[in-house]
Amino acid sequence: MTPIASKLKPTIEEAVARLIERADNPRGLKHSDVVPRVSRSIQKYLLDKDDKADHADVIDFVDSLKADDLCLIIACENGDENAWGDMVLNFDSCVKSAAFKFAKNKEDAEDLAGSIWAELHGLKVDSEGNKKSKLAYYSGKGSLAGWLRAVTTQLAIDEFRKMKRIVQAEDDREFEMLAKDSAESADGSAVVTSAGNPEEIFGAAEAEKDVIEALQLSIESLSDEDRLIVKLYYFDELRLKDIASSFGYHEATASRKIVRVQKAIRAAVETTLKDNHGWNESEVKKYLTDTAEDLGVNLETLFAYLMFGTLLQEFIAIIVL
């Protein structure tokens, strides 16, 4: 890590002074308490990524820091009991809420939350005898609540990942097992097709494999951002609105990106199936259409049935009345 250029130090100090003034509760922190912390963040997020960062970038970076959250964290690091009390009082619910998302029951959630607070307080001691706390990793760029959620999620995933790996390992192979079963089953109760003879069943299974392979290749061919959006939307099932807020644009923009990505995937899949597996045009379209129908849930059909049932019920009510 290269040290901060001396020319930027006055700029950093002035920006930190403004940051302390900006805070509603600076918690008695001095200029010397905050500057090192901010300097590390600038180094990490600006100078390491971009050597050409100038004074304006530094000023913008420091001015965008969450002053109160940063002062609270620094005060906690300095052992301010009042600051710790405020932190637990204001953010314990946030930590527990995040813990509940991953815990099976209330006891596990409280244990997880307790572990997180212990990690934050610092159980480990470095060579110099100082407590090693995760608080040191908070830069103040994002909100403290968001940071605590990320810490909680990270710890939860790391703690339960082994069990999840076992479960997810089974899930990972679920689709493949389905494909295998459908290929091996004699009654043709396949997920994709209801072919009657073994040759057709085997063909369907192979077709599925080809499609999956083509699909994965097409996803990999996407740009990083598009791939991330696709995975956040389809794999993690996030809402477009939330995805868009994280990327800093409108939901409509995210929707258009999805549509563009879908077109790109379709084109890539069709090309792969034709070029690499020798499918013709009609086979490609037929398989893709059949796949969409096999989803099973046609909301409009359900709605139509619902309306018909409601009207029938009203008609019967009139007759009875």
Added chain:
Amino acid sequence: MQVEHDKEIEALLKRVAKGDAKASAGGTHLDADEISMFSENAMPDAGRVRAIEHLADCDRCRTILSGVIAMRAEDEPDEAAAPIAVETIVETQPESSWLSKFFATKNLAFGFGALAILFAGFLGFTFISNFQSGGADLAQADKTEMAPARAEQSANANLEDLRSSNEPADSSLAETKEETGVVPVEEGRILAPSPDATTGKDIAVPVKRPTRGGFTDSNRDQYRERNVPVEDDSDRPMAAEQEVLQTDVASDKVAKPKSAPPPPAVAGARRSNTTVQGESNVLKKERSDDEMANKQASAATATEHKQDGKAEDSRALRKVSGKTFTQRTNAWYDQAYKNQSTVNIRRGTNEYRNLDAGLRSIGDTLSGTVFVVWKSKAYKIQ
């Protein structure tokens, strides 16, 4: 601007998502600070590119990121939501069955829903209106049933009034004239010759108001009914009424009140220019005649009183709310009513409802027209 989503590709992607192997990208994972910054769109541009690159391939970090984004959306929905442009997203329908095509239009589906809701609302409105009108009909039926009964009662009362009022009021006067020769001089006063003839003067003494039959000041109403103007002397004491009319035989003049009609000729007044003996004989004769006349007059008055008493009995007297009412000519008259100007009020109107409770009770108790004086104010209730 309509954005069409490819449903077929979406289905394929969801299938792949289920079977996606959790890959972990190489390199350094993002720490909590970076993930939180990225989720809040607070990461500097320089680090953002690297973060996207890592997140696109690292399922672990992407899972943490998605978890943070989801939790932030739940805890802070207002802050998490980015400004949303109003756009409609229409999913393309794959070529499928006729049912899907029939309901392909979203508006048609919503139209069915709206029709169902409208139909249910119409049913409910019809049911409620029928229920209310049925209750109103019942109330109306009760009123119509009671109205004829009330009309019948009032008709009977009127009929009785008519019967009572049709009695010849003046017949007693006629009888008085014919039988006794005594003609009422003025209202309520009957001039009859005095039995004392020695003075030669005929003294008209007013006949005492008969006490038989319970005659009171209210009997003055009877005279009014006979269209005989009666002075409103209800406030005068009884003694004042007993005025002695002095008659001058010679002048044959009779003193009388101004309001009285001109007195008829006094049949009993006579001039006697005969001698003393003749006078005594004549006087004796006259005396006997006078006695006869007195007897007849008393008999006539007694008859008249009887008739008046009967008439009085036939006319209804009712006491309501501490007031006494007499019924005549299809109307009830308060004793306190003196032909003053009245406030006309009809039953069932808002004015009637706004009357005092006592006054209304009189109007409700007595049928037909009621003349009542209430708090120094005369009302005519119809």
